[in-house]
Amino acid sequence: TAGQGETGLEAARAELRRLFGFDDFRGVQPQVLARVLAGQSTLAVMPTGAGKSLTYQLPATMLPGTCVVVSPLIALMHDQLRAARANGIEAATLTSVDSDWRETIDRFRAGALDLLYVAPERASQPGFRDLLGSAPLALFAVDEAHCVSEWGHDFRPDYRQLRGLMDAFPQVPRLALTATADAHTRADILDQLGIPRDGLVLAGFDRPNIRYAMRHRDNPVRQIAALMAEEPGPGIVYAPTRRKVEDLAGKLALATGRPVRPYHAGLESGVRADNQAAFVASEDMVIVATVAFGMGIDKPDVRFVAHAGIPKSIEGYYQETGRAGRDGDPARAVMFWGAGDFATARQRLAEIDEARRAGERARLDALAGLVETAGCRRAVLLRHFGEDPPPACGNCDNCLAPPRVTDATETARKLLSAVYRTGQSFGFGHLQKVLTGVEDERVRQRGHDGLSVFGIVAGEEARLLQPLARALQARGALVATEHGGLALGGDARAILKGEQAVEIVVPPRAERRRRRDASP
Ligand code: ADP
Ligand code: ZN
DSSP, X not given: OHHHHHHHHHHHHHHIIIIIOOSSOOTTHHHHHHHHHTTOOEEEEOOTTSOOHHHHHHHHHHSSSEEEEEOSOHHHHHHHHHHHHHTTOOEEEEOTTOSOHHHHHHHHHTTOOSEEEEOHHHHTSHHHHHHHHTSOEEEEEETTGGGGOTTSSSOOGGGGGHHHHHHTSTTSOEEEEESOOOHHHHHHHHHXXXXXXXXXXXXXXXXXXXXXXXXXXXXXXXXXXXXXXXXXXXXXXXXXXXXXXXXXXXXXXXXXXXXXXXXXXXXXXXXXXXXXXXXXXXXXXXXXXXXXXXXXXXXXXXXXXXXXXXXXXHHHHHHHHTTSOTTSSOEEEEEEEOHHHHHHHHHHHTTSOHXXXXXXXXXXXXXXXXXXXXXXXXXXXXXXXXXXOOSOOSSBHHHHSOOEEEEOHHHHHHHHHHHHHTTSXXXXXXXXXXXXXXXXXXXXXXXXXXXTTTTOOOTHHHHXXXXXXXXXXXXXXXXXXXXXXXXXXXXXXXXXXXSSOOEEEEOOHHHHHHHHHHOO
């Protein structure tokens, strides 16, 4: 009952001061704690850095018995373990790399543990259920709970076994935790983990000190070096592949003279740990990393997060950029995107199994919407997480310099029909020549100078072609073929038939000028 929750909350506040030395709770922590202490199962959706760990660590120390924490990564578990022990909490892990199993199990059975961390693979083994049956339990905490949903961006089949395990202990409350869940995924988590609908506690997702910006990528080294020149503090640059990580790290170090280190799963673990530790300790280092970097890292003074390619989803973007400015001081999140990023991602859709494809496509569409919007980026982000934000934030690129938007429906129809008439196999360069009436060798050879679309775009309109092609690729109306050509996809037919309008953001003049200057 609420009364119980209140008294529980007072005791929790005292415990918060005693164990952690913090003055008071933050955000939705008290709501979550009140529910958990009253034995009510809960799904807490709180952004990274909002303090999720406390919401199970405190009850773990207050309630009799052990809180069993399911956590997806061994490295993450050991970070949590160290932190918990440093605060005087009795904690242990049962993972393949632990050698003190016997002792841990004895302590667990004797009720001497506050926290026991396990991986979902372990939790789903039959022996583990027997072990739970032989020990006093306080709470099930399921960390990174979006992994239970196929709609989530990180589905882990073993999470599906947790429901059965927890159902065997119906008197033990459940606390599911995630930083990233859209409405669809949230509903799915509740179902999959057997938490009642009214058990959802949703924190505010806004990070007002982060300034969001998204730009087309033309020269990533020059663009990121320019950002680094403006931001002398620590930064993270996310790159899509190990090779790009290595390449960018080397070039950025050369171009800027700043300390720059790489981080990816292919590096030897000693080197990785070294680079991470150096970054955490540094006041000016930039780490170039794959998405493998960042989980469990507590560095409050990261001043910028740059993306050298598109993230996997809005959830991923929010989580990765959320590592900037945790100290509350101004920080920046800048994404440098290319049309090819979307084309490649959409190509990959065809390779994944059908059950997951719709979810992945929806995620990509949502991301394209964020990248392409002429409106407030923050508003798009927060709406994605189920909030109802004001239409303008005043702290994103589009709010600070509203872009020019133009109706490019007619030009889009011309471009798409050129793609169609040339057989859906040519790249943008060739299509541009055909549309603007440039008669080169290849155009003549293929007879494309005789097509009805030859030379139908001129003057100002020609300048729309490039941003338009990018926008159409981002939204999937143009897709890349294996050989780098462009083919029709998604809504292309609706646009061709005039059933759908196409509005695009016209790149600012300064950017256009710079690009012209840069090319010979
Ligand atoms: P999350 O898991 O949600 O990303 P953590 O649990 O790692 O976040 O907490 C992020 C940081 O905030 C940690 O350094 C933690 O000690 C700190 N923190 C959590 N709750 C509070 C609080 N009530 N007051 C002050 N600091 C807090
Ligand atoms: Zn804004």
